[in-house]
Amino acid sequence: MSEPRWDRLLLNATLATFVGDTPCGLVERGAIALHHGRIAWVGRMDELPDAPGTLAAAVESLDGALVTPGLIDCHTHLVFGGDRAQEFDLRLNGASYEEIARAGGGIVSTVNATRAASEEQLFAQSLPRAQALLADGVSTLEIKSGYGLELDSERRMLRVARRIGRELGISVRTSFLGLHALPPEYTDRRDDYVALACDELLPALAAEGLLDAVDAFCENIGFTRGETHRVFERAQQLGLPVKLHAEQLSDQDGAALVAEFGGLSADHLEYLSEPGIKAMAAAGTVAVLLPGAFYALRETKLPPIALLREHGVAIAIATDCNPGTSPLLSLRMAAGMACTLFRLTPEEALRGVTVNAARALGLHDRGTLAAGQRADLAVWKVKRPAELCYWIGGSLVREVYVGGESVTV
Ligand code: NIG
Ligand code: FE
Numbered sequence: 369m370s371e372p373r374w375d376r377l378l379l380n381a382t383l384a385t386f387v388g389d390t391p392c393g394l395v396e397r398g399a400i401a402l403h404h405g406r407i408a409w410v411g412r413m414d415e416l417p418d419a420p421g422t423l424a425a426a427v428e429s430l431d432g433a434l435v436t437p438g439l440i441d442c443h444t445h446l447v448f449g450g451d452r453a454q455e456f457d458l459r460l461n462g463a464s465y466e467e468i469a470r471a472g473g474g475i476v477s478t479v480n481a482t483r484a485a486s487e488e489q490l491f492a493q494s495l496p497r498a499q500a501l502l503a504d505g506v507s508t509l510e511i512k513s514g515y516g517l518e519l520d521s522e523r524r525m526l527r528v529a530r531r532i533g534r535e536l537g538i539s540v541r542t543s544f545l546g547l548h549a550l551p552p553e554y555t556d557r558r559d560d561y562v563a564l565a566c567d568e569l570l571p572a573l574a575a576e577g578l579l580d581a582v583d584a585f586c587e588n589i590g591f592t593r594g595e596t597h598r599v600f601e602r603a604q605q606l607g608l609p610v611k612l613h614a615e616q617l618s619d620q621d622g623a624a625l626v627a628e629f630g631g632l633s634a635d636h637l638e639y640l641s642e643p644g645i646k647a648m649a650a651a652g653t654v655a656v657l658l659p660g661a662f663y664a665l666r667e668t669k670l671p672p673i674a675l676l677r678e679h680g681v682a683i684a685i686a687t688d689c690n691p692g693t694s695p696l697l698s699l700r701m702a703a704g705m706a707c708t709l710f711r712l713t714p715e716e717a718l719r720g721v722t723v724n725a726a727r728a729l730g731l732h733d734r735g736t737l738a739a740g741q742r743a744d745l746a747v748w749k750v751k752r753p754a755e756l757c758y759w760i761g762g763s764l765v766r767e768v769y770v771g772g773e774s775v776t777v
Contacts, residue, residue, distance in 0.1 A: 438507025450481030
């Protein structure tokens with residue numbers, strides 16, 4: 369008897385492929401074959417080239433269970449020390465995020481806690497957050513620096529981010545967010561800090577191979593457009609793609625700036641204007657919406673969804689998992705919030721955590737179920753895509769495959 373051609377064959381699956389024009393690229397009574405870490409075959413069971421038993425070393429029937437690409441969380445800050453539950457309390461009693469930040473709390477309080485944590489402590493505190501995302505179907509995760517704001521602490525955060533990927537067997541992409549907040553020791557010396565971040569921290573961390581992209585917080589309480597321009601120029605010299613926290617609390621024309629640099633994504637975008645949208649559309653910059661932060665800040669201004677659709681800007685959804693504005697540990701919940709709060713359709717939200725999220729990270733080998741893609745899949749306890757957005761909470765994951773291997777969730 370000849371060798372089976374595939375490692376694993378999953379049968380009787382409902383496949384949300386996100387390929388083609390049908391809703392979610394749905395294939396009912398589908399089959400998907402995994403081989404050497406890649407998807408080798410996808411289609412209807414009745415189109416398989418031979419009897420299943422002869423095709424693969426392992427064959428499993430899923431009884432109609434939904435299979436999606438492994439979910440991709442393209443914007444998180446999940447490596448940090450401490451928490452900000454006390455600030456949550458202050459906000460519930462009327463203080464705004466900006467007021468807390470200006471009073472020396474907010475991001476800076478997490479900077480202090482992160483600087484005080486050893487690499488082991490940071491790893492031990494952050495790992496469970498990544499585990500929670502994985503348990504909810506995430507197989508690729510972006511993690512930003514930005515709570516260290518000096519070389520050793522930024523490096524520690526990034527090393528912990530990479531280690532989380534190795535520990536869990538998932539993909540972690542890292543972004544340098546040196547322009548996140550002005551560190552307390554640089555009060556009244558902004559230019560010196562921007563120079564440090566652009567000319568010392570960024571090149572040093574890039575040289576150590578710890579960075580995949582560069583981000584910044586372009587905002588009244590963050591950094592100006594000019595300062596952001598400066599860090600983007602340095603990123604460009606180093607060959608790193610850029611992305612931006614843009615128009616979260618006010619319109620700084622940041623989306624147009626990141627688009628000018630051919631950026632991967634502009635993120636948040638509640639205060640985005642039409643010229644910014646046009647610039648993003650022309651550059652192919654993805655709009656990453658973060659409903660967790662919208663919810664936690666009790667924001668009322670909606671991102672301009674209709675205009676994003678009209679101009680054909682790809683929309684992704686992420687958790688923004690961070691201790692201040694979005695202590696959210698479920699990407700599926702973010703997708704559900706994008707439907708309820710932003711009125712995305714479940715299909716738009718699910719494209720936002722798969723195919724469009726891959727694009728927001730500049731990754732072309734994942735985010736859909738197609739032959740040749742990485743074998744990153746989530747098998748669910750439900751049968752219809754919309755249920756992933758409809759159920760609030762609970763544990764719907766049956767199995768996650770990363771690079772063709774089942775990982776413990
Ligand atoms: O994406 N806005 C800036 N950065 C984070 C919040 C970080 C924090 O408050 O710790 C965000 O919302
Ligand atoms: Fe963020």
